[in-house]
Amino acid sequence: MKDKPTRREVLGHAVRGATLVGLGGLGFYLIRKANGEGVWQIDCEKCVNSRLGAVGVEVCDYCATSCVLGLSAVRAVNDYSICGRCYICPAYFDIKSAVNEEGLPSQKLCPRDAIDRKPIGWVDPDDPANNYYEYAIDENLCNGCGKCVMACKEPAGLNSIRLVVRYDLCLDCNRCTIAIACPDEAYERKPLSEDEGVG
Amino acid sequence: MNPRTGVKKTNVTEQGAAGFSPHGAASALEFAALANQSRPRGMKPAALLFSLTSFSLTSFLLISVVSVGVFLLGATQAFAQQIDYERPVDVAPSPEDIGEEYVLPVTPQAPPRAQWREAVDVAVLAAALLLCTWIVLVRRSRRWLVVLSIGCLLYFGFYREGCICPIGAIQNVVVALTDPNAAISYFVIAFFLLPLIMTVLFGRVFCGGVCPLGALQDLVLLPTAGRGAGRYIFTTAGGGAGRYIPLRVPRVLDKIMGTFKWVYLVLAIWLAARPTETRDFIICRFDPFVGFFRFTGPTHMLLIGAGLLVLGMFLGRPYCRYLCPYGAILSLLSRISWRYVTITPDKELDCGLCAESCPYGAMKDLRAEKSSCLFCARCFNACPRHRVRGRPEVTSNESSQSS
Amino acid sequence: MRYRYIGVISGKGTNGGLFADALRGLAFDATDRLYAVGDSKLVVFSPQGKLLRSRRTERPGHSVAVAADGTVYVGQPGQVQLFDPDGKLLDTWRDAGRLGLVTAIGFVDDYVLLADAKDRCIRRYDQGGKFLNEIGNDNRMRGFLIPNKHLDFVVDPQGVIHACNPGKHRIERYTSAGKLLGHWGRFDGRDPAGFSGCCNPTNITLNRQGHVVVAVKAGPRAKVYSADGKLLAVMGEDDLDPLCKNTDVAVDSRGRIYVIDTARLHICVFAPDITTQPAEPNADETVKP
Numbered sequence: 001m002k003d004k005p006t007r008r009e010v011l012g013h014a015v016r017g018a019t020l021v022g023l024g025g026l027g028f029y030l031i032r033k034a035n036g037e038g039v040w041q042i043d044c045e046k047c048v049n050s051r052l053g054a055v056g057v058e059v060c061d062y063c064a065t066s067c068v069l070g071l072s073a074v075r076a077v078n079d080y081s082i083c084g085r086c087y088i089c090p091a092y093f094d095i096k097s098a099v100n101e102e103g104l105p106s107q108k109l110c111p112r113d114a115i116d117r118k119p120i121g122w123v124d125p126d127d128p129a130n131n132y133y134e135y136a137i138d139e140n141l142c143n144g145c146g147k148c149v150m151a152c153k154e155p156a157g158l159n160s161i162r163l164v165v166r167y168d169l170c171l172d173c174n175r176c177t178i179a180i181a182c183p184d185e186a187y188e189r190k191p192l193s194e195d196e197g198v199g
Numbered sequence: 200m201n202p203r204t205g206v207k208k209t210n211v212t213e214q215g216a217a218g219f220s221p222h223g224a225a226s227a228l229e230f231a232a233l234a235n236q237s238r239p240r241g242m243k244p245a246a247l248l249f250s251l252t253s254f255s256l257t258s259f260l261l262i263s264v265v266s267v268g269v270f271l272l273g274a275t276q277a278f279a280q281q282i283d284y285e286r287p288v289d290v291a292p293s294p295e296d297i298g299e300e301y302v303l304p305v306t307p308q309a310p311p312r313a314q315w316r317e318a319v320d321v322a323v324l325a326a327a328l329l330l331c332t333w334i335v336l337v338r339r340s341r342r343w344l345v346v347l348s349i350g351c352l353l354y355f356g357f358y359r360e361g362c363i364c365p366i367g368a369i370q371n372v373v374v375a376l377t378d379p380n381a382a383i384s385y386f387v388i389a390f391f392l393l394p395l396i397m398t399v400l401f402g403r404v405f406c407g408g409v410c411p412l413g414a415l416q417d418l419v420l421l422p423t424a425g426r427g428a429g430r431y432i433f434t435t436a437g438g439g440a441g442r443y444i445p446l447r448v449p450r451v452l453d454k455i456m457g458t459f460k461w462v463y464l465v466l467a468i469w470l471a472a473r474p475t476e477t478r479d480f481i482i483c484r485f486d487p488f489v490g491f492f493r494f495t496g497p498t499h500m501l502l503i504g505a506g507l508l509v510l511g512m513f514l515g516r517p518y519c520r521y522l523c524p525y526g527a528i529l530s531l532l533s534r535i536s537w538r539y540v541t542i543t544p545d546k547e548l549d550c551g552l553c554a555e556s557c558p559y560g561a562m563k564d565l566r567a568e569k570s571s572c573l574f575c576a577r578c579f580n581a582c583p584r585h586r587v588r589g590r591p592e593v594t595s596n597e598s599s600q601s602s
Numbered sequence: 603m604r605y606r607y608i609g610v611i612s613g614k615g616t617n618g619g620l621f622a623d624a625l626r627g628l629a630f631d632a633t634d635r636l637y638a639v640g641d642s643k644l645v646v647f648s649p650q651g652k653l654l655r656s657r658r659t660e661r662p663g664h665s666v667a668v669a670a671d672g673t674v675y676v677g678q679p680g681q682v683q684l685f686d687p688d689g690k691l692l693d694t695w696r697d698a699g700r701l702g703l704v705t706a707i708g709f710v711d712d713y714v715l716l717a718d719a720k721d722r723c724i725r726r727y728d729q730g731g732k733f734l735n736e737i738g739n740d741n742r743m744r745g746f747l748i749p750n751k752h753l754d755f756v757v758d759p760q761g762v763i764h765a766c767n768p769g770k771h772r773i774e775r776y777t778s779a780g781k782l783l784g785h786w787g788r789f790d791g792r793d794p795a796g797f798s799g800c801c802n803p804t805n806i807t808l809n810r811q812g813h814v815v816v817a818v819k820a821g822p823r824a825k826v827y828s829a830d831g832k833l834l835a836v837m838g839e840d841d842l843d844p845l846c847k848n849t850d851v852a853v854d855s856r857g858r859i860y861v862i863d864t865a866r867l868h869i870c871v872f873a874p875d876i877t878t879q880p881a882e883p884n885a886d887e888t889v890k891p
Contacts, residue, residue, distance in 0.1 A: 015535045019399050023392055026372075030388045033375050038382055039311045055820075055844050070495045079306045084290050084749030085297070086769055086800040088789050090820075095791035095798055105791055121297035122742060129770040130742050132297045139307060155847035156799055156820035158290050158749055167311035171362045171493070174370055175480035191382065192311055288703050288719045288751045296744050 038189045040176050042074065042163050046186035049146035050162050052154055063163055064145040066181035073170040074144030074163050074178065076114075076137050082160035085120065085132035090156050091148035092117050092135050102128070109151055114141035139166070317386040320363065324390060324409065327351050328397045331408035331574065336401060336538055339585060341576040344407060348414035356411030361489035365390045365405065366412070366525040369464070370471040370480045377472040398529050402536040406519060406529060407574020412488050413519050416511040417575060420445060420558055445558040446514040453560050456521045457530075457571075464524035487518055515558035519573060530570040540567045542578045544585050556581035603826065605837040605859060605872040611651045612638070612868050620645055620653070621867040624662060627677070628852035628860055628869065629707075631668035631687075636852070636860065638869065639663025639676055644685065649854065651871070657689045665717070665754075665850075667707035675714065677704025682716060682731075695731040705848075708757040710778045715763065717753040722746045724755055724765060726778055737780040738765060746774075747801065750819065752848040754805045764814060768801035773814060773831070786831035794825070795833035809853040817861055822846035824861045824872065837861075837872045 005013075044050040048060045063074035088095065088104070092115050097107035108115070116136045124130035137148070144163055152161040172189075179187035294301045327347065334343045355364065368391035375383035394405035406413050448456070463482075470479040483489075487504040490496025510517050519526050533539075542553045542565075549565050556562075556578040561571040567578065579585045612620045625640035634649040642662050646654040665677035672687040680701055684692040695701070702720020709715065713734065714727045722745025724737040739745040746753050747769020755765035762783065763776040772787040787803075790796020797803055803816035803825070813834060814827045822842040826835040842849065843865035852860045859872040 012535060012537070016399055016537055019532065019535060020396065023395055023399070027388055027392045030372060030375055030383055030391075031385065033381070034383050034385050034388060038384065053845060068489075068493060068496055070493075075307075077307050080291065080304050081306065082291055084747075084769070084800065085292055086749055087747070088771065088800055090800050093791075098792060099790050099796070103789055105789075121299045121301050124742055129772070132292055132743070134304070136304070137307075155750075155822075155845055158800075160291075164308065166309045168309040171360050172312070173362055173483060174367045175483040177497075290749055290751060292743075298742075 038191050039167055039172060040165050040170055040179065040187060040189050041192070042165060043186045043188055044162050046184045047146075047149075047163060047182075048184050048186075049149040050153060050159065051184070052159070055153065055155070059146050059150045060183065061145040061147075062181040062183070063178050063187075064143040066178040067144075068171065068173060068177055069169060072144045072178070073166045075139050075142045075166050076144060076146070076148050076161050077139075077164050078135055078137055079160045079162065080134075082158055083135060084158050084160070085134060087129045087131065087133060089117065089133065089135055089152075091115065091152040091161055095151075104128075109147055110142075111145065111147070112141050112143060114138045114143075115148065137161070317384070320359065321386055321389040321393070323354060325393055327409045328393060328404055331404045332397065332401045335404065335407055335540060335574050335576050339544060339576065339579050341580060344574075344576045345418075347408040348417060351409045352411045352414040352418075354411075355409075356415065356488070356492045361411065361486065361492040363387060363390050364411070365394050366410075366523060367480065367483045367486070369524060369528075370467060370482055373468050373471040374478070378475070394525075395528065395532060398532045398536060400537050402533045402539045402569060402572060402574060403526075403529050404574050406526065407576070410519075411492070412486075412523070413516060413573065415488050415491070416508070416516040416518060419508050419511050420515050421512045448514070448560055450560070450563075453520070459521050460523055460527040460530075463522055464527045467524050482524060515560070516573060520559060520571070533569050533572075536569055539569050540572050540574060540576075540578075542567055542585070543582050544579075546584075548584065550583065552583060553578045553581040603835045604875040605826075605835050606875045607837070607841045608858075608871050608873045609651075610863070610866075610868040610870055611636070611647060611860075612645070612653070620656065623867075625862050625864060625867045625869070626848070626850060627663055627665040628850045628862055629666045629668050630852055630854050631672065631674075632670070634854045634856075636854070636869075637666045637668060637674060638862075639666040640867070644674065644676055644689070646689075655689055657685075659683055660694065664703060664705050664719075665707050667709070669709050669714075675707045677707050677716065679703050682707070693731065695727070697727075697731075697733060700725060700733060703751075705752045706754045706756075708755060708763065710757050710761045710763070713778060715755070715757065715778065717755055717765075719748060719751055719753045722748055722753060724753070724763065724776070735780055737763060737776050737778065738774070738782075740780060741782075743769075749801045750804050750848055752804055754848075754850070756807050756814075758808055758812065764806055764808070766803050766806050766816065768797075768804055771797040771802060773803070773806065773816070773827075794836055804848045805850050807851045807853055809857055809859075810855065811857075815851050815853055815859055817849040817851045819847045819849070820844075822849055822863075824849075824851055824859055826859075838870060841870050841872075 042063070048054050048057060064072050067073055091109060093105035094107035094109045095105050097105045100106040114137055116138060117133050118136075119128075119131040120134045121132055146163055149161045149163055151157060153159055176187060176189070179189070294303055327350075330347055331344065334340055334347060355361070363386065368387050371383050371387045372391050374381045394409070397404050408414070467482045470481050473479070485503060486500065487507045490501040490504055507518050541547065547566065551565060554562060554565060557567070558577065559571065559573050559575065561568050561573065562578070612625075621640040621643070623641050625638060627639040629637045631637065635654065636647040636649070636651070638645045638647065639659065640663060642659050643656055644659050644663060644666065645656045648654050659676050659678060660683060661678035661681065663676045663678055667675045669675065673692065674685040674687070676683045676685065680696060680703070682695040682701065682704055684695070686692055700718065700721070701716065702718050704716050705719045706717035706724075707714065712729055714729065715724050715737070716727060717724045721739065723739035726734040726737065728734060746765065746767045750768055753766070755763050757763055761778060763778065765774050765776060767774050767785070771789040772785040774785040775783040777783060788796050789798070791798045797818060799818070799820045802818040804819050805817040807815045809815055809826070812829050814829060815824060816827065817824050821839060821844055823836055823838045825833060825837075827833055837859065838861055842861065842863050845865040846863055849862045849864055851862075854860070857874045861870045861872065863870055
């Protein structure tokens with residue numbers, strides 16, 4: 001067995017070697033094109049729910065309905081550095097609903113009741129309008145339907161709520177079903193840049 | 200322009216001079232449009248010249264005061280004065296306004312999957328490939344292979360939920376090769392190339408114990424009765440009378456159906472190579488089992504997957520053999536593999552006992568055919584020489600017990 | 603009471619309007635001349651809406667008011683500029699740490715009141731620009747609630763300050779010493795008599811009858827209330843750009859209501875409709891985008 005290799009073996013080694021070199025070359029070529037990990041992201045300037053200027057239009061809920069996950073990887077987040085802590089939050093309340101005896105809208109906007117409202121700081125026992133309120137979105141309930149995002153948009157609100165991809169849940173599918181459904185092409189896979197953190 | 204903070208940057212051409220510029224005959228109509236008067240007429244030439252010099256003055260007007268607006272001005276402008284909003288108006292109340300030692304909550308933002316975790320995926324893949332090679336070619340154990348494939352099914356299938364996989368990576372590679380603007384992740388490259396390199400060296404080890412799609416199909420294949428029936432999934436298929444034998448596909452038909460995967464591969468490459476607007480990742484779109492890994496998915500995917508699994512109970516690994524586009528590449532590369540599965544651990548005897556053990560039709564002339572052997576290790580137990588000598592330590596144990 | 607839309611002033615027309623980027627403040631002087639500030643400009647219109655003069659301000663104007671002696675005050679980021687009736691710069695008030703963004707100016711007795719959106723309160727100065735006291739921030743919220751970043755108020759002939767507190771959906775009345783006299787207004791998203799949204803009303807003025815004229819955002823409108831808060835009229839639902847916000851309002855001696863369209867950068871004019879029939883708006887087509 002350890003004798004001279006046969007012609008056939010030599011040929012086999014040559015073909016194998018050539019194939020491995022070819023694969024290595026392919027890998028080398030691809031690595032030159034690699035620029036880190038792209039992740040699916042939502043461009044707030046394109047998404048109709050957060051895009052300024054688009055008012056009085058239908059809320060787009062494709063992020064909630066198109067994801068392959070049971071509960072979409074897209075969530076609404078409230079940017080606390082912008083949120084005005086309003087007494088009447090148009091993203092929390094359905095402000096078109098009838099006013100109840102407390103002077104508040106009787107209906108909530110979120111279909112999944114994912115937003116929590118609580119007075120913060122020193123609470124005035126006599127005047128509920130005399131308080132700041134914190135609005136926290138429960139990430140385990142939110143499905144990214146975008147209603148609150150649209151409601152918090154200028155000029156009605158402050159743009160403090162936006163849709164983001166939960167990178168820890170996103171499967172980073174090659175063929176993202178939300179990106180295919182997105183009518184605004186706001187869903188893009190690109191490397192995460194430094195300045196796109198929480199603003 | 201930042202949509203969230205609403206900072207609008209606009210270039211404003213300023214005009215004006217000292218004092219009001221008297222305006223001449225304006226439209227006499229009440230509330231008439233003054234649109235046509237972009238600049239008050241009747242300006243003194245000097246003032247006009249002055250205002251012209253200030254035309255290049257470019258200022259950024261602030262509409263939202265969330266961010267600090269800065270007026271950028273040419274240094275030589277007469278009116279140049281940097282207007283900085285030293286004290287911008289905040290929308291959010293400060294913690295001091297809120298009181299009671301309010302702490303600003305952190306806005307939730309899940310970080311992207313850490314690079315090291317992606318690297319762990321690659322490491323797991325590499326380790327699984329090496330382990331599978333060792334189990335099949337050296338240890339020659341069906342039992343350990345099943346353990347490994349279940350492990351890989353749990354990790355790559357149910358934990359990583361079917362993404363990232365080398366099969367889908369074909370499309371990313373095609374996109375990276377054809378689209379000059381496309382980027383590709385290092386980890387995708389590794390997932391694409393590692394199984395290919397292992398195939399050139401050792402055969403289709405990826406199919407045998409690493410691929411979660413293959414593992415799922417391998418596990419649903421109806422077990423055959425026979426030796427060690429209680430441990431059915433660990434035992435061989437075939438090998439004796441009165442036992443269940445998976446559906447045999449006539450060799451010619453098997454070869455014909457095997458060309459489907461080439462068609463699929465070409466179609467996938469063609470669709471992935473198209474421009475962005477019409478690009479489609481068909482492999483991912485019709486991935487049959489990813490819906491099971493995620494416990495949800497489009498109906499067509501789940502139906503195809505269920506159909507393939509039901510079929511796979513009677514016919515060994517239909518997706519791998521007839522459809523998998525990555526399998527097409529692997530079957531080609533495995534033809535030149537350096538090492539490969541030999542049914543008998545040493546010299547092959549042509550006794551024919553193994554003939555019916557292969558559920559995947561990879562047995563040709565009593566040898567495992569390189570291009571279609573899926574490294575399932577079922578045939579080993581059918582070989583009498585394997586049973587005697589394939590597991591030397593067992594033999595030595597028995598001999599030590601008997602002594 | 604009814605108001606009808608009769609046209610616009612200073613449209614951002616095809617040849618470039620007077621205002622390219624912003625139009626923020628409106629005021630009338632005693633002779634019904636209309637002062638408007640925007641961009642970095644102070645513009646004066648005749649009572650008929652003709653452009654009279656225009657001059658530059660040092661910084662973008664956010665508010666304008668004309669004192670009884672004709673001095674024009676222009677509120678700007680970090681400062682107030684004073685001009686004489688001919689447009690000559692008289693003085694520039696800066697008060698480091700106090701004047702953040704001046705979004706409203708009023709006069710009571712011999713004092714000048716400046717609304718500071720940065721510190722969410724109104725400040726009283728004497729005519730020399732010396733700071734005296736603060737109004738509206740002696741409360742739990744440490745000031746008015748203005749998530750809309752605009753604080754507006756008006757002073758009635760009795761010297762009472764009527765200030766918008768949009769976050770509370772109220773109009774609050776203060777003395778110039780800073781004492782809260784009372785408030786009216788409530789949230790209601792359905793009833794037009796209530797204030798809708800997160801923060802309304804945004805802007806306020808008074809007409810000759812003592813009615814309170816307010817502007818609201820999302821959707822932008824102007825409303826007229828009696829002094830005790832009874833809704834009298836609504837206007838501008840169809841005439842203002844839906845993106846308008848902090849639309850300053852002014853009323854002339856004829857009772858016409860002028861509302862800034864902050865998106866289209868022109869001033870919408872509404873006249874009291876003496877006929878009962880709602881008249882067809884007489885909009886100038888060339889300037890209405």
